[in-house]
Amino acid sequence: MEKSNISELALRTKIINTLPNANGQSVIYVMSRDQRITDNFGLAYAQDYALRHKLPLAVVFCFSPVKGRAREHVVFMIEGLREIETTLAKLAIPFIALFGPHDVVLRNIAHHTKPALMVTDYSPLRGTLRWQNVLSQTVPLCIVDSHNIVPPWLVSNKQEYSARTIRPKIYSHYNDFIHHHSTIKKHPYRWPGAVMNLKEVAENLTLYINQHTPNNTHSGFTAGETAAQQHLQHFIDTKLHGYAHSRNDPTKQHTSDLSPYLHFGQIGSVSVMNAVSAAVVANAALQNDADALQEELVIRKELADNYCNYNQDYTTLRGAPEWSRRTLQKHETDPRNYIYSLQELETANTHDLAWNAAQRQLTATGKMHGYMRMYWAKKVLEWSKSAQEAQQKLIYLNDFYSIDGGDPNGYVGILWSIAGLHDRPWGERPVYGTVRSMVYNGLKRKFDIEAYIQKYET
Numbered sequence: 001m002e003k004s005n006i007s008e009l010a011l012r013t014k015i016i017n018t019l020p021n022a023n024g025q026s027v028i029y030v031m032s033r034d035q036r037i038t039d040n041f042g043l044a045y046a047q048d049y050a051l052r053h054k055l056p057l058a059v060v061f062c063f064s065p066v067k068g069r070a071r072e073h074v075v076f077m078i079e080g081l082r083e084i085e086t087t088l089a090k091l092a093i094p095f096i097a098l099f100g101p102h103d104v105v106l107r108n109i110a111h112h113t114k115p116a117l118m119v120t121d122y123s124p125l126r127g128t129l130r131w132q133n134v135l136s137q138t139v140p141l142c143i144v145d146s147h148n149i150v151p152p153w154l155v156s157n158k159q160e161y162s163a164r165t166i167r168p169k170i171y172s173h174y175n176d177f178i179h180h181h182s183t184i185k186k187h188p189y190r191w192p193g194a195v196m197n198l199k200e201v202a203e204n205l206t207l208y209i210n211q212h213t214p215n216n217t218h219s220g221f222t223a224g225e226t227a228a229q230q231h232l233q234h235f236i237d238t239k240l241h242g243y244a245h246s247r248n249d250p251t252k253q254h255t256s257d258l259s260p261y262l263h264f265g266q267i268g269s270v271s272v273m274n275a276v277s278a279a280v281v282a283n284a285a286l287q288n289d290a291d292a293l294q295e296e297l298v299i300r301k302e303l304a305d306n307y308c309n310y311n312q313d314y315t316t317l318r319g320a321p322e323w324s325r326r327t328l329q330k331h332e333t334d335p336r337n338y339i340y341s342l343q344e345l346e347t348a349n350t351h352d353l354a355w356n357a358a359q360r361q362l363t364a365t366g367k368m369h370g371y372m373r374m375y376w377a378k379k380v381l382e383w384s385k386s387a388q389e390a391q392q393k394l395i396y397l398n399d400f401y402s403i404d405g406g407d408p409n410g411y412v413g414i415l416w417s418i419a420g421l422h423d424r425p426w427g428e429r430p431v432y433g434t435v436r437s438m439v440y441n442g443l444k445r446k447f448d449i450e451a452y453i454q455k456y457e458t
Contacts, residue, residue, distance in 0.1 A: 008180045009041055009048065009144070011154070012045075012146070013143070014142060015142045016142055017141055021114070021117075021139075021140050024114055025113065025192075026056050026057070026113045026114065027047075027057045027115060027118075028046070028058055028059075029042055029043050029046035029058070029060070030061075030121075032120060035225075035265040036084070038229075038271060039181055039271050041180065042120065042121050046117070047093075047187065049116075051188075053116060056189040056192060057093055057189070059088055059095050061081060061097050062098045062099075062100070062106060063100075064101055065101075068399050070401055070403075072403070073366065073403050075223075078223075079223035079224060080264055081095075087225075090186075091184055091186050092186050093184070095195070097198040098201065099201045102135075103130070107134070117140045117141075118140065119144060120141070120142075120143055122144060122145035122147060122151070122152075126312055146268055147265065148269065148301075149174065149270055149273065149298055150174060150176075151177075152302065155169050155302065156306060159306065159311050160306050162423070163299050166299065166302070166303050170302055174298075177270070178270060178273060181270075220365065221261075223266065224266060227261075231257065232261075232272055235257070240286055240293070241285070242254060244289045250447065251455075256293065258272065259367075262297075269301065272297060273294060273297065276294075277290065303412070304412040307412050307421070307422075314408070315395060317387055317388050317391060317419060319415060320419035321419070321421060324434070327432075327434045328387040328419065328435065330433055332386050332387070334430045335430075336431065342393050345359065345397065346359075348363070350379075350383070354453055355376060358375065358376045359397075362402060371446075377417035387419060391418060420434075420436065
């Protein structure tokens with residue numbers, strides 16, 4: 001690996017501890033958030049360390065018992081990992097699949113393999129931080145950010161107020177990171193131990209999810225790194241032109257639909273934006289469309305990571321701005337015209353045909369158009385006894401049914417919709433207070449809402 005690449009990797013890396021381990025016998029990369037090989041900077045960092053110390057390298061993936069997710073989403077992840085396992089085999093790097101709580105199984109494998117270093121992916125979410133903290137007490141550990149273009153700890157040292165405040169901070173580093181690339185070479189040092197392959201663990205996991213999780217969705221997405229790259233190219237070839245103008249119209253198929261691949265890390269933001277930039281070089285007329293995608297993929301997505309990184313209350317209203325908590329509390333006793341149970345919402349059994357259509361799109365496909373997602377969430381606030389109740393209903397529905405659920409984007413999107421996160425106070429209304437509201441007539445003014453309703457009527 002060239003020295004310039006090593007220095008680039010260091011910028012993306014956070015050393016959690018430097019526990020001495022002079023007798024380390026291996027290097028382990030714990031794959032979690034970034035499930036790919038191309039431009040996987042954590043894997044590249046691990047291999048560079050292993051090569052410099054002449055140590056064997058393994059990729060470990062831990063499947064924890066799954067709750068609150070639709071079965072197809074887990075299957076999508078497993079299919080993507082099958083491709084990784086096959087590719088790694090050609091590179092003489094074993095893919096070790098484990099099943100159980102992360103902290104338990106990772107400490108166990110560390111005990112048996114005696115790693116000189118463990119490397120894992122950056123994530124701001126509590127579950128990941130918990131097992132990383134446990135692991136760091138006994139194992140030399142570092143985390144590498146392959147998910148964002150600019151690592152959040154370099155963007156800002158605090159929770160940012162809005163897209164307006166984080167945008168210049170991201171762009172001040174953008175050109176230093178957008179050209180980062182990493183490649184993995186065939187590893188010359190053989191892994192000495194036995195390997196539990198994906199097939200064995202996937203069978204156990206599939207049995208578990210079949211027993212505990214119904215399958216209600218069919219996204220139609222093909223999983224894996226190759227499919228992600230093909231999907232990106234199809235978007236650039238057929239949908240990038242007009243994206244800026246048409247992306248907010250749910251009756252048009254003009255969104256990128258990259259979120260499943262980005263969520264599971266089957267493609268990275270660096271790869272996407274470099275491909276889009278190349279398209280703009282070839283056709284300057286795409287610049288406005290590329291700028292619109294960059295706002296969604298870079299600014300909004302990395303704003304969500306910034307929020308969760310510096311505010312661990314992302315699943316409660318304690319994470320909302322003080323002004324919105326006050327106004328929601330003030331209006332908590334406002335009369336509601338409708339109150340719907342979680343079951344009624346889940347089965348799209350409300351009086352609002354547009355809302356029902358959005359919910360049906362979610363449960364049938366694992367996706368909901370982004371513009372309708374805002375309306376969908378705000379109406380649940382209207383139809384719940386409190387904002388706290390609305391938030392918990394929305395988290396359940398989004399995390400279970402959405403193929404990109406359980407993501408900072410989802411938690412931040414819910415808080416934006418019902419509690420004004422990254423927004424400002426608006427005119428005061430019943431129930432909402434000064435949180436921004438949305439109404440059915442607003443949908444009618446923006447696009448053909450009847451066509452959307454008909455599409456997902458049954």
